[in-house]
Amino acid sequence: MLCQGMERLPEGGEWRYELKLDGFRAVGRKAGRTAQLWSRNQKNFARRFPTIVKGLGGLPDDTVVDGEVVALDEHGRPSFDLLQGLGTGEPCIVLYAFDLLMLRGWDVRDWTLEERRGELREVVRNLSDTIRYSETFEVPLPELEGAVREHRLEGIVAKRAGSLYRTGERCHDWLKWRANRGQEFVIGGYIPNGSVVDSLLVGYYNGREFMYAASVRAGLPSEFRRVLLPHFEQLQIARCPFVNLPERTEGRWGEGLTAAKMAACRWLAPFLVARIEFLEWTSENRLRHPRFVGFRSDQHARDIVREEAVG
Numbered sequence: 001m002l003c004q005g006m007e008r009l010p011e012g013g014e015w016r017y018e019l020k021l022d023g024f025r026a027v028g029r030k031a032g033r034t035a036q037l038w039s040r041n042q043k044n045f046a047r048r049f050p051t052i053v054k055g056l057g058g059l060p061d062d063t064v065v066d067g068e069v070v071a072l073d074e075h076g077r078p079s080f081d082l083l084q085g086l087g088t089g090e091p092c093i094v095l096y097a098f099d100l101l102m103l104r105g106w107d108v109r110d111w112t113l114e115e116r117r118g119e120l121r122e123v124v125r126n127l128s129d130t131i132r133y134s135e136t137f138e139v140p141l142p143e144l145e146g147a148v149r150e151h152r153l154e155g156i157v158a159k160r161a162g163s164l165y166r167t168g169e170r171c172h173d174w175l176k177w178r179a180n181r182g183q184e185f186v187i188g189g190y191i192p193n194g195s196v197v198d199s200l201l202v203g204y205y206n207g208r209e210f211m212y213a214a215s216v217r218a219g220l221p222s223e224f225r226r227v228l229l230p231h232f233e234q235l236q237i238a239r240c241p242f243v244n245l246p247e248r249t250e251g252r253w254g255e256g257l258t259a260a261k262m263a264a265c266r267w268l269a270p271f272l273v274a275r276i277e278f279l280e281w282t283s284e285n286r287l288r289h290p291r292f293v294g295f296r297s298d299q300h301a302r303d304i305v306r307e308e309a310v311g
Contacts, residue, residue: 022079030059
Protein backbone atom coordinates (compact mmCIF):
# COMPACT_ATOMS: atom_id res chain seq x y z
CA MET A 1 0.00 0.00 0.00
CA LEU A 2 1.35 3.40 -1.01
CA CYS A 3 1.01 6.93 0.38
CA GLN A 4 -0.29 10.02 -1.37
CA GLY A 5 2.09 12.98 -1.05
CA MET A 6 0.52 16.09 0.50
CA GLU A 7 1.66 19.64 1.17
CA ARG A 8 -0.57 19.67 4.28
CA LEU A 9 -1.97 16.77 6.26
CA PRO A 10 -5.60 16.70 7.46
CA GLU A 11 -6.45 17.06 11.12
CA GLY A 12 -9.21 15.41 13.12
CA GLY A 13 -10.13 12.32 15.07
CA GLU A 14 -10.29 10.03 12.04
CA TRP A 15 -6.50 10.28 11.45
CA ARG A 16 -3.63 8.40 13.09
CA TYR A 17 -0.09 9.82 12.80
CA GLU A 18 3.22 8.00 12.55
CA LEU A 19 6.74 9.21 11.76
CA LYS A 20 7.88 8.98 8.16
CA LEU A 21 11.32 7.41 8.44
CA ASP A 22 14.12 7.91 5.92
CA GLY A 23 14.98 4.37 4.86
CA PHE A 24 14.06 1.49 2.55
CA ARG A 25 10.48 0.20 2.44
CA ALA A 26 10.55 -3.56 3.02
CA VAL A 27 8.32 -6.55 3.65
CA GLY A 28 9.42 -9.09 6.26
CA ARG A 29 8.10 -12.62 6.03
CA LYS A 30 8.31 -15.84 8.01
CA ALA A 31 7.39 -18.52 5.46
CA GLY A 32 7.15 -21.77 7.36
CA ARG A 33 10.31 -21.54 9.46
CA THR A 34 12.32 -19.43 6.98
CA ALA A 35 12.65 -15.66 7.43
CA GLN A 36 12.81 -13.41 4.37
CA LEU A 37 13.16 -9.69 3.65
CA TRP A 38 12.14 -8.12 0.33
CA SER A 39 12.07 -4.60 -1.07
CA ARG A 40 8.95 -3.07 -2.59
CA ASN A 41 10.17 -4.00 -6.07
CA GLN A 42 10.95 -7.62 -5.15
CA LYS A 43 14.68 -7.28 -4.43
CA ASN A 44 16.02 -9.72 -1.86
CA PHE A 45 17.39 -7.74 1.11
CA ALA A 46 18.53 -10.83 3.04
CA ARG A 47 22.27 -10.48 2.33
CA ARG A 48 22.25 -6.73 2.74
CA PHE A 49 20.48 -6.74 6.12
CA PRO A 50 21.21 -10.13 7.74
CA THR A 51 20.60 -8.93 11.32
CA ILE A 52 17.05 -7.93 10.41
CA VAL A 53 16.41 -11.29 8.75
CA LYS A 54 17.67 -12.97 11.90
CA GLY A 55 15.27 -10.87 13.96
CA LEU A 56 12.37 -11.80 11.69
CA GLY A 57 13.06 -15.41 12.55
CA GLY A 58 11.15 -14.76 15.76
CA LEU A 59 7.89 -14.08 13.90
CA PRO A 60 5.10 -16.66 14.12
CA ASP A 61 5.19 -19.04 11.16
CA ASP A 62 3.47 -17.73 8.00
CA THR A 63 3.39 -14.09 9.11
CA VAL A 64 4.10 -11.00 6.96
CA VAL A 65 4.90 -7.48 8.21
CA ASP A 66 5.33 -4.20 6.34
CA GLY A 67 7.93 -1.70 7.48
CA GLU A 68 10.95 0.51 6.85
CA VAL A 69 14.60 -0.50 7.10
CA VAL A 70 16.40 2.37 8.85
CA ALA A 71 20.00 3.13 9.86
CA LEU A 72 20.23 5.06 13.13
CA ASP A 73 23.15 7.40 13.86
CA GLU A 74 24.82 7.90 17.23
CA HIS A 75 21.94 10.20 18.27
CA GLY A 76 19.27 7.67 17.32
CA ARG A 77 18.15 9.63 14.23
CA PRO A 78 17.54 7.91 10.89
CA SER A 79 20.39 8.50 8.42
CA PHE A 80 19.94 7.66 4.75
CA ASP A 81 23.68 8.21 4.15
CA LEU A 82 24.55 5.58 6.76
CA LEU A 83 22.03 3.19 5.25
CA GLN A 84 23.88 3.45 1.93
CA GLY A 85 27.30 3.10 3.58
CA LEU A 86 28.26 6.72 2.81
CA GLY A 87 28.65 7.93 6.37
CA THR A 88 31.20 7.19 9.08
CA GLY A 89 30.82 4.91 12.06
CA GLU A 90 28.87 1.71 12.57
CA PRO A 91 25.13 2.34 12.22
CA CYS A 92 22.38 0.50 14.06
CA ILE A 93 20.20 -1.15 11.38
CA VAL A 94 16.59 -1.82 12.38
CA LEU A 95 13.22 -2.55 10.78
CA TYR A 96 10.39 -0.34 12.01
CA ALA A 97 7.27 -2.45 11.40
CA PHE A 98 4.11 -0.42 10.81
CA ASP A 99 1.58 -2.90 9.43
CA LEU A 100 0.59 -6.54 9.41
CA LEU A 101 -0.50 -8.34 6.21
CA MET A 102 -0.63 -11.97 7.34
CA LEU A 103 -0.73 -13.57 10.78
CA ARG A 104 -0.13 -17.31 11.26
CA GLY A 105 -1.38 -18.02 7.75
CA TRP A 106 -4.44 -15.75 7.94
CA ASP A 107 -4.72 -12.86 5.46
CA VAL A 108 -5.52 -9.86 7.69
CA ARG A 109 -5.49 -7.10 5.07
CA ASP A 110 -9.27 -6.74 5.38
CA TRP A 111 -8.98 -6.08 9.12
CA THR A 112 -9.16 -2.44 10.22
CA LEU A 113 -5.97 -0.44 10.74
CA GLU A 114 -6.42 -0.60 14.51
CA GLU A 115 -6.96 -4.38 14.52
CA ARG A 116 -3.88 -5.02 12.36
CA ARG A 117 -1.63 -2.72 14.36
CA GLY A 118 -2.88 -4.08 17.67
CA GLU A 119 -1.82 -7.59 16.67
CA LEU A 120 1.42 -6.22 15.18
CA ARG A 121 2.38 -4.60 18.49
CA GLU A 122 1.98 -7.93 20.29
CA VAL A 123 4.01 -9.77 17.63
CA VAL A 124 6.89 -7.26 17.67
CA ARG A 125 7.02 -7.30 21.48
CA ASN A 126 8.43 -10.84 21.32
CA LEU A 127 11.14 -10.07 18.73
CA SER A 128 14.72 -8.85 19.07
CA ASP A 129 15.57 -5.14 19.14
CA THR A 130 16.36 -5.16 15.40
CA ILE A 131 12.58 -5.26 14.80
CA ARG A 132 10.70 -2.34 16.32
CA TYR A 133 7.09 -1.15 16.36
CA SER A 134 6.34 2.15 14.61
CA GLU A 135 4.41 4.10 17.22
CA THR A 136 1.28 6.19 16.71
CA PHE A 137 1.55 9.75 18.10
CA GLU A 138 -1.70 11.04 19.58
CA VAL A 139 -0.76 14.71 19.78
CA PRO A 140 -2.05 17.78 17.87
CA LEU A 141 -0.68 17.77 14.32
CA PRO A 142 1.04 21.21 14.56
CA GLU A 143 2.88 20.01 17.66
CA LEU A 144 4.03 16.84 15.90
CA GLU A 145 5.14 18.82 12.82
CA GLY A 146 7.20 21.09 15.04
CA ALA A 147 8.89 18.14 16.74
CA VAL A 148 9.68 16.54 13.37
CA ARG A 149 11.37 19.73 12.15
CA GLU A 150 13.21 20.28 15.44
CA HIS A 151 14.69 16.78 15.40
CA ARG A 152 15.40 16.89 11.64
CA LEU A 153 13.21 13.89 10.83
CA GLU A 154 11.84 13.21 7.36
CA GLY A 155 8.12 13.72 7.87
CA ILE A 156 4.76 12.32 9.00
CA VAL A 157 2.39 9.66 7.67
CA ALA A 158 -1.34 10.09 8.35
CA LYS A 159 -3.56 6.97 8.16
CA ARG A 160 -7.33 6.94 8.21
CA ALA A 161 -8.81 5.13 11.20
CA GLY A 162 -10.64 1.94 10.28
CA SER A 163 -9.00 1.70 6.84
CA LEU A 164 -8.07 -1.58 5.18
CA TYR A 165 -4.72 -2.55 3.67
CA ARG A 166 -4.95 -2.09 -0.13
CA THR A 167 -1.97 -3.85 -1.68
CA GLY A 168 -0.33 -1.90 -4.50
CA GLU A 169 -2.76 1.03 -4.29
CA ARG A 170 -1.97 4.70 -3.72
CA CYS A 171 -5.10 6.12 -2.09
CA HIS A 172 -6.21 8.83 0.32
CA ASP A 173 -6.32 6.47 3.32
CA TRP A 174 -2.54 6.86 3.68
CA LEU A 175 -1.05 10.34 3.29
CA LYS A 176 2.53 11.56 3.69
CA TRP A 177 4.05 14.96 4.42
CA ARG A 178 7.76 15.77 4.25
CA ALA A 179 9.35 18.30 6.57
CA ASN A 180 11.88 19.17 3.86
CA ARG A 181 11.21 19.75 0.18
CA GLY A 182 12.22 16.64 -1.63
CA GLN A 183 11.05 13.41 -3.17
CA GLU A 184 12.15 10.55 -5.39
CA PHE A 185 12.88 11.16 -9.09
CA VAL A 186 13.86 8.92 -11.99
CA ILE A 187 17.20 9.41 -13.76
CA GLY A 188 16.68 9.76 -17.51
CA GLY A 189 20.11 10.99 -18.52
CA TYR A 190 23.33 12.69 -17.49
CA ILE A 191 25.90 15.20 -18.67
CA PRO A 192 29.50 13.89 -18.73
CA ASN A 193 32.59 15.97 -18.10
CA GLY A 194 35.70 14.12 -19.19
CA SER A 195 36.00 11.00 -17.05
CA VAL A 196 33.25 11.91 -14.58
CA VAL A 197 29.49 12.51 -14.42
CA ASP A 198 28.92 16.26 -14.18
CA SER A 199 25.18 16.18 -13.47
CA LEU A 200 22.10 13.96 -13.47
CA LEU A 201 18.97 14.64 -15.51
CA VAL A 202 15.92 13.63 -13.50
CA GLY A 203 12.16 13.50 -13.98
CA TYR A 204 8.88 11.92 -12.94
CA TYR A 205 5.89 10.21 -14.53
CA ASN A 206 2.65 11.97 -15.37
CA GLY A 207 0.54 9.03 -16.50
CA ARG A 208 2.54 7.46 -19.33
CA GLU A 209 4.57 10.61 -19.98
CA PHE A 210 8.07 10.96 -18.53
CA MET A 211 8.57 14.61 -17.55
CA TYR A 212 11.92 16.38 -17.15
CA ALA A 213 12.33 18.21 -13.82
CA ALA A 214 15.97 19.21 -13.29
CA SER A 215 19.67 18.86 -13.88
CA VAL A 216 21.23 17.89 -10.55
CA ARG A 217 24.90 18.51 -9.75
CA ALA A 218 24.99 19.28 -6.02
CA GLY A 219 25.43 16.38 -3.59
CA LEU A 220 27.51 14.17 -5.90
CA PRO A 221 30.88 13.43 -4.26
CA SER A 222 33.86 13.67 -6.62
CA GLU A 223 34.81 9.98 -6.37
CA PHE A 224 31.18 9.00 -6.82
CA ARG A 225 31.07 11.00 -10.08
CA ARG A 226 34.00 9.01 -11.42
CA VAL A 227 32.58 5.62 -10.41
CA LEU A 228 29.17 6.38 -11.92
CA LEU A 229 30.40 7.11 -15.44
CA PRO A 230 31.28 3.57 -16.63
CA HIS A 231 28.01 2.23 -15.19
CA PHE A 232 25.98 4.89 -16.96
CA GLU A 233 27.80 4.31 -20.25
CA GLN A 234 26.52 0.73 -20.26
CA LEU A 235 22.91 1.91 -19.80
CA GLN A 236 22.78 4.57 -22.52
CA ILE A 237 19.97 4.76 -25.05
CA ALA A 238 19.91 6.73 -28.28
CA ARG A 239 16.84 8.93 -27.79
CA CYS A 240 15.83 11.43 -25.10
CA PRO A 241 13.14 9.78 -22.88
CA PHE A 242 11.68 13.09 -21.62
CA VAL A 243 8.56 14.23 -23.48
CA ASN A 244 8.94 17.92 -22.49
CA LEU A 245 12.43 18.50 -23.94
CA PRO A 246 13.96 20.51 -25.46
CA GLU A 247 12.99 23.72 -23.70
CA ARG A 248 12.58 26.88 -25.71
CA THR A 249 14.61 29.13 -23.43
CA GLU A 250 17.00 28.83 -20.52
CA GLY A 251 14.28 30.15 -18.21
CA ARG A 252 14.34 32.52 -15.28
CA TRP A 253 17.15 30.71 -13.49
CA GLY A 254 19.24 29.98 -16.59
CA GLU A 255 18.92 26.21 -16.22
CA GLY A 256 16.58 25.43 -19.10
CA LEU A 257 17.71 22.46 -21.18
CA THR A 258 17.55 23.89 -24.70
CA ALA A 259 18.27 21.99 -27.92
CA ALA A 260 21.78 23.43 -27.99
CA LYS A 261 22.49 22.23 -24.45
CA MET A 262 21.04 18.81 -25.17
CA ALA A 263 23.91 18.10 -27.54
CA ALA A 264 26.07 17.44 -24.46
CA CYS A 265 23.54 15.11 -22.83
CA ARG A 266 23.59 11.33 -22.71
CA TRP A 267 20.30 9.49 -22.25
CA LEU A 268 19.43 6.54 -20.00
CA ALA A 269 16.50 4.15 -19.93
CA PRO A 270 14.40 5.60 -17.07
CA PHE A 271 14.49 3.01 -14.30
CA LEU A 272 17.08 4.26 -11.78
CA VAL A 273 15.44 6.09 -8.86
CA ALA A 274 17.16 8.74 -6.72
CA ARG A 275 16.16 10.85 -3.75
CA ILE A 276 16.48 14.59 -4.54
CA GLU A 277 16.06 17.52 -2.16
CA PHE A 278 15.27 20.99 -3.50
CA LEU A 279 14.27 24.50 -2.49
CA GLU A 280 11.05 24.78 -4.51
CA TRP A 281 9.25 24.13 -7.79
CA THR A 282 9.60 27.05 -10.20
CA SER A 283 6.78 28.50 -12.30
CA GLU A 284 8.28 26.53 -15.23
CA ASN A 285 7.75 23.26 -13.28
CA ARG A 286 11.46 22.80 -12.65
CA LEU A 287 13.35 22.17 -9.40
CA ARG A 288 15.23 25.08 -7.91
CA HIS A 289 18.55 24.27 -6.20
CA PRO A 290 18.21 20.46 -6.41
CA ARG A 291 20.62 18.24 -4.47
CA PHE A 292 21.30 14.52 -4.86
CA VAL A 293 20.77 12.55 -1.64
CA GLY A 294 21.07 8.91 -2.72
CA PHE A 295 19.80 6.12 -4.93
CA ARG A 296 16.58 4.28 -4.04
CA SER A 297 16.79 0.63 -5.06
CA ASP A 298 13.53 -0.12 -3.22
CA GLN A 299 11.18 1.81 -5.49
CA HIS A 300 9.70 1.27 -8.96
CA ALA A 301 10.43 4.03 -11.46
CA ARG A 302 6.85 4.00 -12.78
CA ASP A 303 5.54 4.81 -9.28
CA ILE A 304 7.44 8.12 -9.19
CA VAL A 305 5.10 11.07 -9.69
CA ARG A 306 5.25 14.73 -8.70
CA GLU A 307 4.04 14.52 -5.13
CA GLU A 308 2.40 17.95 -4.90
CA ALA A 309 0.41 17.01 -7.99
CA VAL A 310 -1.35 14.07 -6.33
CA GLY A 311 -2.49 15.64 -3.08
